[in-house]
Amino acid sequence: MDKLGVAIIGCGSIHNVHADAVTGSKLSxxxxxxxxxxxKAYTSAQNYNCKWYTDYIDAIKDDAVDVVHICTPHYLHAEMAVQALLAGKHVLIEKPVSIHIKEAEEIIDAREKSRRYVGVCFQNRFNKTSQKAKEMIDSGVVGAVKGVKGIVTWFRDEDYYTKSGWRGRFATEGGxxxxxxxxxxxxxxxxxGGGVEAVRGSVSTHLLGNVIEVEDTAHATLFFNNGARGVFYATNCYTTNSPVEIEIDCEKAKLRLYDEKLYVxxxxxxxxxxNENGGETSYKSYWGKSHADLIQRFYNGILNEDLGSIISVExxxxxxxxxxxxxxSSSTGNLIHI
Ligand SMILES: NC(=O)c1ccc[n+]([C@@H]2O[C@H](COP(=O)([O-])OP(=O)(O)OC[C@H]3O[C@@H](n4cnc5c(N)ncnc54)[C@H](O)[C@@H]3O)[C@@H](O)[C@H]2O)c1
Structure with a gap:
C-alpha cells in the first residue's frame, strides 16, 4: 500500500484540522x-480536490478508502465507527469515543471482529508539555503522584448551542x-495521575438553563488507583476561554501545565x-496544536502494526x-466506584 486512502465524515468546525493533516501527510x-x-460536503471537496457524498455509508464503502475519520456529533460516533469497521476500514474517532460506555464496548466488539485499528482524538496527550510531564512521572524522577488538579474556565454563549442543533442536548451531545x-x-x-477508581462529584446548569438541558458547570473529587487524590472544576460560564490548568503534586516536585508551558x-x-513554542495556528487556540501529530502517529501505527502509537478505545x-x-454521584450524593 503506497498511501492510506482517507474519508472524513462530518465537514463542520473540526473538519479542516483533519483535512489539512490528511493532505499534509506523506502517509495519506x-x-x-x-x-x-x-x-458543506461540496465546499470541502472543492477545497481539497476529493470526492464527496451526502450519505456516509457511500464514503465507507468506497474501495479507495482505508481509514475513516469520524468528525460528527457525539451521538453518531459509535454507530459510524461500527459501520466503518464492519466495512473493513480503520477508524479515527473525534472525542468523545462515544456517549455511553456500552457503545464504546460495541466499537471494541466490531474492532475485534474486523481486526482493524481504532484510535481516538485526545490530541493534547501529544503536546510536548504533556509528553514531558508523563515522562517525568513514569521515570520516577519526581516521586510518586500525591494529587492532581484540573481547572477549566471557558465561555460558551447561547449562539454556540442554538446554531448547532445537536449541542446542549443529552440525546445528541451526551452532556x-x-x-x-x-x-x-x-x-x-x-x-x-495513573487511573481513577472512584469519584464524588456534582453537576449543575448556572447559565442558559432556558436554552440547554445539559450541565455547564461540574466539580469532582477523584480517587486514583495509586492512592492519589484529584480535584476537578469545569465551567462554560466564564467570560472568556482561559488557559486550562493541570497541576500534579508529586513527592519531590510539583508539575504545572498552563498556557502551553510545563513548569516544575x-x-x-x-x-x-x-513549551509548545508559540507559533500561529489558523484554528481555535484551545484545540491545541497536536492533531496533525496524533493523525500521523495513527497512520504510522496502522502501517507498522504498532498499537503503541494509538490512543485506544479502552x-x-x-x-x-x-x-x-x-x-x-451528582444524582445520588454517593461516592461512585468505577
Ligand atoms: N479534539 C478536539 O479538540 C475537538 C475540537 C472540536 C470538535 N471536536 C469534536 O469533533 C466532532 C465534531 O465537532 P464539530 O465542532 O466539528 O461539530 P459541527 O457541528 O461543526 O460539525 C459536525 C458536522 O457533522 C455533520 N453531520 C451530522 N450528521 C451527519 C451524518 N449523519 N452524516 C454525515 N455528516 C453528518 C453536520 O452536518 C456537521 O457539518 C465532535 O465530536 C466534537 O466534540 C473535537
Missing part, C-alpha cells in the same frame, strides 16, 4: 468527504461541559521546562467512565 491522501449538508469542553482535561488528569516547582524554584473509555460516575 484524501479520497472523499461526507456530510448530510450538501453544501455539556464534561463530555465536550473538559473531557481533554479529564483524560490528561487520569492519564498523568522544586526546592523553592519554579522553572519552565517545556483508554478513551476511562474519561467516559469518570463522566458517568460524576453524573451518578
Amino acid at each position: 491522501h484524501l479520497v472523499c468527504v461526507a456530510d448530510i449538508q450538501r453544501d 455539556g461541559v464534561l463530555i465536550n469542553q473538559s473531557i481533554h482535561t479529564i483524560d490528561l488528569m487520569q492519564w498523568l 516547582e522544586q526546592d523553592g524554584y519554579c522553572n519552565c521546562i517545556a 483508554e478513551a473509555m476511562e474519561s467516559i467512565k469518570i463522566i458517568d460516575a460524576i453524573y451518578k
Whole structure:
C-alpha cells in the first residue's frame, strides 16, 4: 500500500484540522468527504480536490478508502465507527469515543471482529508539555503522584448551542461541559495521575438553563488507583476561554501545565521546562496544536502494526467512565466506584 486512502465524515468546525493533516501527510491522501449538508460536503471537496457524498455509508464503502475519520456529533460516533469497521476500514474517532460506555464496548466488539485499528482524538496527550510531564512521572524522577488538579474556565454563549442543533442536548451531545469542553482535561488528569477508581462529584446548569438541558458547570473529587487524590472544576460560564490548568503534586516536585508551558516547582524554584513554542495556528487556540501529530502517529501505527502509537478505545473509555460516575454521584450524593 503506497498511501492510506482517507474519508472524513462530518465537514463542520473540526473538519479542516483533519483535512489539512490528511493532505499534509506523506502517509495519506484524501479520497472523499461526507456530510448530510450538501453544501458543506461540496465546499470541502472543492477545497481539497476529493470526492464527496451526502450519505456516509457511500464514503465507507468506497474501495479507495482505508481509514475513516469520524468528525460528527457525539451521538453518531459509535454507530459510524461500527459501520466503518464492519466495512473493513480503520477508524479515527473525534472525542468523545462515544456517549455511553456500552457503545464504546460495541466499537471494541466490531474492532475485534474486523481486526482493524481504532484510535481516538485526545490530541493534547501529544503536546510536548504533556509528553514531558508523563515522562517525568513514569521515570520516577519526581516521586510518586500525591494529587492532581484540573481547572477549566471557558465561555460558551447561547449562539454556540442554538446554531448547532445537536449541542446542549443529552440525546445528541451526551452532556455539556464534561463530555465536550473538559473531557481533554479529564483524560490528561487520569492519564498523568495513573487511573481513577472512584469519584464524588456534582453537576449543575448556572447559565442558559432556558436554552440547554445539559450541565455547564461540574466539580469532582477523584480517587486514583495509586492512592492519589484529584480535584476537578469545569465551567462554560466564564467570560472568556482561559488557559486550562493541570497541576500534579508529586513527592519531590510539583508539575504545572498552563498556557502551553510545563513548569516544575522544586526546592523553592519554579522553572519552565517545556513549551509548545508559540507559533500561529489558523484554528481555535484551545484545540491545541497536536492533531496533525496524533493523525500521523495513527497512520504510522496502522502501517507498522504498532498499537503503541494509538490512543485506544479502552483508554478513551476511562474519561467516559469518570463522566458517568460524576453524573451518578451528582444524582445520588454517593461516592461512585468505577
Ligand atoms: N479534539 C478536539 O479538540 C475537538 C475540537 C472540536 C470538535 N471536536 C469534536 O469533533 C466532532 C465534531 O465537532 P464539530 O465542532 O466539528 O461539530 P459541527 O457541528 O461543526 O460539525 C459536525 C458536522 O457533522 C455533520 N453531520 C451530522 N450528521 C451527519 C451524518 N449523519 N452524516 C454525515 N455528516 C453528518 C453536520 O452536518 C456537521 O457539518 C465532535 O465530536 C466534537 O466534540 C473535537
